[in-house]
Amino acid sequence: MAPVRNAKVIFNEIPTGYPEPGKTTVYDASSTIDLETVPLNGGVLVKVLYLSADPYMRGKMRDASIVSYSPAYAIGKPVYGFGVGKIVRSESEQFKAGDIVHTPLLEYAEYSIQTHLQYLDKVNPEPGLSLSVYVGALGMPGKTAYFAWKEFSKAKKGETVFVSGAAGPVGTFVLQLAKSSGLKVIGSAGTEEKVSLVKDLGADVAFNYKTTDTEEVLKSEGPIDIYWDNVGGSTLDAALGNAAFHSRFIECGMISGYNNKEGVHMKNLMNIVARRISMNGFIQSDLSSTWSTEFNRLVPKKLVSGEIKFTEDISKGLEKAGDALLEVQTGKNNGKKVVLVAED
Amino acid sequence: MAPVRNAKVIFNEIPTGYPEPGKTTVYDASSTIDLETVPLNGGVLVKVLYLSADPYMRGKMRDASIVSYSPAYAIGKPVYGFGVGKIVRSESEQFKAGDIVHTPLLEYAEYSIQTHLQYLDKVNPEPGLSLSVYVGALGMPGKTAYFAWKEFSKAKKGETVFVSGAAGPVGTFVLQLAKSSGLKVIGSAGTEEKVSLVKDLGADVAFNYKTTDTEEVLKSEGPIDIYWDNVGGSTLDAALGNAAFHSRFIECGMISGYNNKEGVHMKNLMNIVARRISMNGFIQSDLSSTWSTEFNRLVPKKLVSGEIKFTEDISKGLEKAGDALLEVQTGKNNGKKVVLVAED
Incomplete structure (x- = not known):
């Protein structure tokens, strides 16, 4: 079979502020791939279907010498993140052509060779749900919300929770968990x-x-x-200033600081001591061993039934991926941002 | 019996910066008390022996409308805090004349009537230790160090701990606990x-x-x-900037912010998320039910044997109390600051 196009989104340069499409990331349709002969080195060849555009990815667009929880993107190589695809060809006994898979390491490309099979999960699609949900409410954002709420919130009926970034895929999930536990929910977002x-x-x-x-x-x-902190900065300071005694701060993200390095002036950090506050930073994979079984048992059915609602904001075509990555930084997206690369 | 002098240290006005002796606090030797006839209302009359001067007391020198973990001092009334005294007269069956007692509510005075008997603890003095130790290594500072280290540190041999305010009564205790657990200890202090x-x-x-x-x-x-944070501010920011993944921040105090309200510019708060840091504010009484039995069994003997060392900095005479309260804010004291009011 003749080689086919394998367009990619390349990490082109380290941004100082927001990641600009065409500058920070570049869509490159010049590559091709021979699906039958490309060497897999014991791995699998994946046709990319849905890619997840997430705020944390800005943290990987950094100088590789700066240590953080996940490695920096390499200049000149494709961006990668959570995604769902279909196996075209496999050299592993665990996977076969036609399997739907999920991985946190899917390249922003039309095809991707995956050799880190320990990160590759087979998806058994829940009837009634799009595959895109596996990078949203059933993927990293949903697990982030569910695992950490269970682990850190110590929620009691009648308590009050404040969720910043409440309209995002994590925030919407958290606020519904909180409401179903009988809490008063305060939510903030950036558009009407x-x-x-x-x-x-x-x-x-x-x-x-x-x-x-x-x-x-x-x-x-x-x-x-x-x-529930998705934004950090002055919003975190305001939350500290209005925290109850023994309050719990769940530090999920600090998007206000992702695109500038100037820092923030804080007036209320003292309340961490004075009001005996606990704060916990985390990523969902740290909590997976405790909560994933319960999550997989309960959540898919709640999504199908509508007991837990979710919204998606889908960009069609890989060439839109650079814009998608910018939108999740500026907050222009409405619902979980997903890039549809191919239907099937 | 004729009335005797009952000198007091009065909270005179709310400070904007450091608490100035003669301004914030005023020594007043004009009161008298009749030890035989003064009404006790079911309480006890205590002769004050040792008073504890502690950094947290600055937080009580505030406008009473500002909520914090302990009530504000009342203008025109004596300052109070942790102290040890001897019962002169009792209207309670729990206590008798001659008993040595400890309370967090002892007035800065020569005599104090205590009616909150639920806060009054009888002291059984450990042979070989001064009664002053019951406001230091065996009192609030020692319990602060021991309880929170046990509760929050999750210390493992070979790990590295940074203790700010390491020469203070809490810091010295913490660093010895850390060394005895096989950790590398980094300590900071403000004088050679x-x-x-x-x-x-x-x-x-x-x-x-x-x-x-x-x-x-x-x-x-x-x-x-x-x-182990005793100081907050830019030191906390530096610690966040050099924190390991899954590090634990024990938020004991933030003295850098007690005497100014300007706040602090923070550059590394993002690491709470990125490096999955836990931070816990606390006061020792929250943890007492878990750790006090072990503390009382183990710590007094370790102090007598010298296995845990402690230092005291004793001001002689109640008239020195205002200076003592200032010294613990500026860091002029060397070791646990105690005011000796009477030997016996």
């Missing part, structure tokens, strides 16, 4: 459309942090027993 | 004399943060697995 979504999902208080002062909202609606 | 003490107590690395850059020390001697 997102605020509406947060309200529709059951938040008691939803506000646009760009037009309403977070500090004022928390002062009148708090104190807060739990803070 | 204190740095010597920290070295003498076994720290592997001891430095004067006023003349040596904390960031540089941690960069070459870290990363740190545990940070």
Whole structure:
């Protein structure tokens, strides 16, 4: 069979601010691949179907000498992240052509050779759900929300939780978990459309942090027993200023700091001591051994039944991936950002 | 019997910066008390022997409308804190004249009427130890160190701990616990004399943060697995910048912020997420039910034998109390600051 196109999204240069399509990342349609003869080295050849665009990926667009929880992207190589694909050819006994698989290491490309088989999971698609859900509510964001809520929240009925980034794939999941546990939920987001979504999902208080002062909202609606932090920065400071005694801060992300290195002026860190606050940073894979069985048993059915709602924002075509990566940094996406590379 | 003098240290006005003797606190020798007839309302009359001067007391010198973990001092009333005294007269069956008692509510005065008997503990003095130790290594500072180290450190042999304020009564205790568990200990303090003490107590690395850059020390001697924070501020930021993955931050105090309200510029908060750090604020009484039995069984004997060393810095006379309260804020004290009010 003749070689076919294998377009890729290349990490082109380290950004100082937001990752710019065409500069930070470059769509390159010049490569080809021979699906029948390309060497697999004991691995599998995957046709890429859905790619996940996630905020954490900005952290990988850094100088490789800076240590963090996941390696830096290599300049000149494709970006990679969570994704779902279909096996075209396999040199492993574990997988066969036609299998649907999920991995955190899927290249932003039309085809990807996977040799790190320990990270490759076979997906048994839940009837009634799109495969895209396996990078969203059933993937890293859903697991992030579920695992850490279970592990760290110590939620009690009648308590108050504040969720920043409440309209995102993690935030929407968290606020529904909190509501179903009988908590008062305060959610913030950055557009009126997102605020509406947060309200529709059951938040008691939803506000646009760009037009309403977070500090004022928390002062009148708090104190807060739990803070689910997706944004860090001055929002974290406001949460600390309005924290209840023995409150739990779940440090999921700090997107306010991903695109600038200037730091933030904090006035309320002292409350960590004075109000005996616990703060926990985490990534979901740390908590997987404790919570994934329960997650896999309960969550897919709740998504099908609509008991837990989720929203997706799908960009069609790999050539849109650079824009997708920027949107999740600026907050332009509505719902889980997914890049549809191929239907099947 | 004729009334006797009952000198007091009055909380005179709310300080904006450091608590100034003669301004923030005023020594007032004009009161008298009739030890035989003063009404006790079911409580006890205590002759004050030793008073503890502690950094946390600055937090009580605030506007009473600001909520914190312990109530504000009332203007015009005596300062109070941890102390040891002897019962002169009792209207309670639990206590009798001559009993030595400890309470967190002892007034800065020569005599104090105690009616909150639930906070009053009888002391059975350990032979070989001064009663002053019951406000130091056997009191709140010692319990603070021991309880939280046991609860939060998850210390493993070979790990590295950084202790700020390492020459203080909590810091010296912590660094000895860490050394005895086989950790590498980095300690910081603010004078050469204190740095010597920290070295003498076994720290592997001891430095004067006023003349040596904390960031540089941690960069070459870290990363740190545990940070015992007594100071907060830029030292906390440096610790976050040099934290190992899954490191534990024990948030005991933030004295750098007690005397100014300007806040601090933080550059490394993001590492709470990126390096999956846990941070815990606490006060020792929260952890008492878990750890006090073990503490009382093991620690007094270790102090007598010298296995755990402690240092005291005793101010003689209640009229020195205002200076003592200032010294624990500026760091002029060497060892646990205690005010000796009466020998017996």
